[in-house]
Amino acid sequence: MNYAIETHQISKVFGGTVANDRINLQVIDGHIHAVLGENGAGKTTLMKILFGEEQPTAGTIKIHDEPVKISSPAEALRLSIGFIHQNFTLVNEFTIGQNFALGIEPIKNLIMADYDSVNKKTRDILDLLDMPLSLEAPVGSFSVEERQIIEIGKALYRGAQILILDEPTSVLTPQKIEKLLDILRRLKKEGKTIIMITHKLEEAFSIADEISVLRKGALVATMARDQVSRDQLIRLMVGEEPLSVVEKSPHEFGDTLFEVKDLCVRVGGRDMVKHVDFEVHRGEIFGLTGVGGNGQAELVEALTGMRPVSEGEIRFNGKSVVKWDIRKRRLAGMAYVPENRITRGTAVTLSVLDNLVMGHHYRPGFHSGFVLNQNAMETFAEALIRQYEVVASSLEINAGSLSGGNLQKLVIGREFSMETPFLIVAYPSQGIDIRTTKYVQSELIRRRDTGCAILLVSGDLDEIFSLSDRIGVMYSGELVAITRPEETNRFELGQYMVGSRRNR
Ligand SMILES: Nc1ncnc2c1ncn2[C@@H]1O[C@H](COP(=O)(O)OP(=O)(O)OP(=O)(O)O)[C@@H](O)[C@H]1O
Ligand SMILES: [Mg+2]
Incomplete structure (x- = not known):
């Protein structure tokens, strides 16, 4: 040969x-x-x-x-x-x-x-x-x-x-x-x-x-x-039998926790998000999909406070958050697992420990007076590392030396563990192996079942299909369809995604 x-x-x-x-x-x-x-x-x-x-x-x-x-x-x-x-x-x-x-x-x-x-x-x-x-x-x-x-x-x-x-x-x-x-x-x-x-x-x-x-x-x-x-x-x-697919129980949503009204985002003179309306209820996974580049990224950036909106309203827990910065939205209970976890989700020059406790510093037990409690933080970080199977030789090494997927697990573990009432998760399985993907998916379902409202953004139709209670499809900046997994199929979603069909 x-x-x-x-x-x-x-x-x-x-x-x-x-x-x-x-x-x-x-x-x-x-x-x-x-x-x-x-x-x-x-x-x-x-x-x-x-x-x-x-x-x-x-x-x-x-x-x-x-x-x-x-x-x-x-x-x-x-x-x-x-x-x-x-x-x-x-x-x-x-x-x-x-x-x-x-x-x-x-x-x-x-x-x-x-x-x-x-x-x-x-x-x-x-x-x-x-x-x-x-x-x-x-x-x-x-x-x-x-x-x-x-x-x-x-x-x-x-x-x-x-x-x-x-x-x-x-x-x-x-x-x-x-x-x-x-x-x-x-x-x-x-x-x-x-x-x-x-x-x-x-x-x-x-x-x-x-x-x-x-x-x-x-x-x-x-x-x-x-x-x-x-x-x-x-x-x-x-190295073992394949894990089973995500099981999800049907259940009733709670009230509306997160609401987007007539939202527009203009980037460099281009309308990237056009008059988008939707809401996410407590206990619901709202899946947002579409071909990349159709405004999903800009929409999510606007929702998390990374990008200003040009028109419209975002309400969380009854309050308008449009004018709030990223930090204020996070502290109010909007956790976010970004799409590009390497550049947005982590500080690669900080240690694994610092990255894991980032945003958790206000936790009771992490500080007494002005002094941070190192032991409590380490115990917490070690638990996350075990749970999400992050492969890291120690808590002290730079996050930047972890493999791509391990870095992603770290960010997901941190954001999920905040146990916030609302979670925005972009492309959770991107770059992650099968076993961790299954775990992350089961965690999403568990959070939903305990009343968390979740906005899931993904281009993976199987993922959107198996996890979402409702599915929204974006095309050319518009939310062209909202449907339910039991009411649609792959072909129809494909039609929405390429803009040959809409239901709104
Ligand atoms: N420069 C480095 N210093 C220390 N450990 C490293 C370094 N580069 C890789 N590793 C470790 O070596 C192992 C293999 O990493 P590698 O990046 O090759 O994995 P991979 O198969 O590409 O994973 P992924 O699918 O997550 O990208 C991991 O445990 C990683 O943390
Ligand atoms: Mg790799």
């Missing part, structure tokens, strides 16, 4: 954590290889080693049968390996070409960067990716999905033949995921080898030739897609 990459007994130890444990990974040349595994399984670490961003504690690597030492990303690129990170690395102020050529600009007349040739090559790559984007616009003006593909373009520009993508679809809507998978299939036809980390089995099945599963740092199996079932994969990932 012709392998693009072979690792032999690769291990990586961080302090007391074995992130990779004697991994023998074989990636067939010209194939698409999916890598699955729970949060903290060691997927990103292994890929960083292949890209020279981390050095293995032990083990060796071969690229096309040649033993190599990948001492740096520059060396990885020289070996034709490109890495598209979990978090974007583009410079927003620069154009696509400037980003592609950053640090490797060709020189014209001995001194001037030759952007004509950069832009020509950039255009060819964008054509290959079927992305006719402006070469003049700054990268920051493009959508998330466009930037994701620009990241791929950047790796190609730099000569990557082996492309590694770390959860590329976690930030994309279903339609955009399909488009990205199509692009990857096309790159495979061009002879590229692709490794893609994902948490979604369906993506692995739809695109991969081989699927590898990592668990607790070890490679537990690599299988041809045609020879493995979904149940088998789940068992390999979690």
Whole structure:
């Protein structure tokens, strides 16, 4: 067999954590290889080693049968390996070409960067990716999905033949995921080898030739897609029988706790949210869905106080909160699990402990007089870490050193544990493994059953479907439909989502 990459007994130890444990990974040349595994399984670490961003504690690597030492990303690129990170690395102020050529600009007349040739090559790559984007616009003006593909373009520009993508679809809507998978299939036809980390089995099945599963740092199996079932994969990932689906009892809502009336949000002269009305009752999960970019993000930002409203009213517990800042809304009992938990939800330079008690400082028992009670805070933080299975070697380490998913669990644990009467939760299962997703979902149901009003924002129709009591769909800034799971179906929701139908 012709392998693009072979690792032999690769291990990586961080302090007391074995992130990779004697991994023998074989990636067939010209194939698409999916890598699955729970949060903290060691997927990103292994890929960083292949890209020279981390050095293995032990083990060796071969690229096309040649033993190599990948001492740096520059060396990885020289070996034709490109890495598209979990978090974007583009410079927003620069154009696509400037980003592609950053640090490797060709020189014209001995001194001037030759952007004509950069832009020509950039255009060819964008054509290959079927992305006719402006070469003049700054990268920051493009959508998330466009930037994701620009990241791929950047790796190609730099000569990557082996492309590694770390959860590329976690930030994309279903339609955009399909488009990205199509692009990857096309790159495979061009002879590229692709490794893609994902948490979604369906993506692995739809695109991969081989699927590898990592668990607790070890490679537990690599299988041809045609020879493995979904149940088998789940068992390999979690190491036990699959957990059951979320069970939810029918029950009566209480009175209205949260109310949005005729809400409009204008961003840079564009109407992003248009005359939105809805209410959330005590004991209700109101699911808000839609294709990304249809105003959900701006709506949530307005509801939490991060963005001013241009018109309309937000009422919580009978009071108008429109003029309140984020802090005041939180203290009043509006907890919030943000979509981008890495930039919004955590202070990555603070310790795990500080992050967990953030917003909890007013808790009785956490202070006596002016002095914070360290023991009480630690006990509290340790309990959360156990409950949400956050993998952290200690409470003192920087939150920034946790894996992406573990950071997310930390924020979810903190916000849920406030036991507030109202909870806004955006994309709870994004970037989180199956087991934690199930736990988070059961916690949402438990909170609902004890009377909490919950606004759940998610693009995952299965999640919206199984959790919500009522479902609202946004399209082009409007709330075009409100329905109930028992009254609708996937196709109809899809119609609302693309704007071909509405019920309001
Ligand atoms: N720089 C680091 N310092 C200390 N520990 C680390 C570091 N990077 C990763 N780890 C730990 O190594 C383990 C594997 O992390 P890694 O990021 O590879 O997981 P992952 O499979 O990518 O998870 P996720 O799905 O959550 O992104 C985790 O326990 C993580 O906390
Ligand atoms: Mg990762």
